[in-house]
Amino acid sequence: MLPEFTDQGLLPPGDYEMSLDELRRSILVKQSSIRAPTWDEHWRLQLVQNLSVLCHQLWRVGIDQIFVDGSFAEEKDHPNDIDGYFVCDAHQFISGKLERELNLLDPHKIWTWDPASRRPYRGYPKRQLPMWHQYRVELYAHFGQPSGIEDEFGHPLEFPAAFRRTRFGNHPKGILKIGGAK
Template sequence: MEFDVYGRLPVGDYPLTLDQLRSSILVQGTGRHPMDTQWRLQLVNNLEELVQPLWEIGIEDIFINGSFVTSKARPGDIDGYYVCDVRDLVSESLFRVLAEVSGEDIWDTRKRVQVGYDDFKPKMWEKYRCELYPHCEEIHLNFPDPPFPEFFRQTRVGTGKGIVKLIRG
């Protein structure tokens, strides 16, 4: 895995375990792309705390992106999404189960905290500096547009970019 000339992962899905992520260029950097390794390791440790409940309830398709998967030395956070069952999302049982398993009421991404004058983030961001959004193919609520699979695989101007798919170790 290497960055392209723009400091992004080339187009494609990159399956990585959390340990592989920790030892990858996304955390360790390269001579040409030095990283704030301690900060990036902390973000991955935070991410691990968030994905464990997802894996525990059977959610396997978890993707991360944002500035974390670029050559930016110190990204602000990790962005991503996970694929869930439409019935669990619509009934909101997904959020209840995740709250029970994790012991935290942070999973409903509609519940937001103010982090700047006009900037709001999901509650999980406040503690973990990660934003993981639920996604199911059956629902597209016009946010984002395009839906997450495409949204996370392209730049703001529509150029393709790579994404990390987390896999169990």
């Protein structure tokens, strides 16, 4: 079970391992009488379904460490998307083997992190990856490289550290580990 959100609307610091079924039944999806009536359970459930598609593809190629957060893991009525990362072998990623294997599994061929593949989306200042356009989920490979996010002192953070802090204010927060190839 997930703990209640903090006063800042975040999961308390920590790694919370959940199956996709547990996630569907969690406070991150289910409407609660405590929350505002604008809590978008239907949208959150759709995001989990989309995440499920990508997790199953990652599991099929042998990746089992998948972490997610972003506005989805916050007390936000209608999150924009789900953000996350997965742990993989550097050679598998750099060689392009991982991208090829994943695109053999995905009917939309969305697995790429090439900046040239990013496209605009109305109302969003940032150009988005194909996986975001199709699934509203962005998952990044982690193999020890910096994330492109800096700490409060300007030092580059790797994904594990970057995803456990808020982007603005640098507050510690919890993250989900999606467990089990189910």
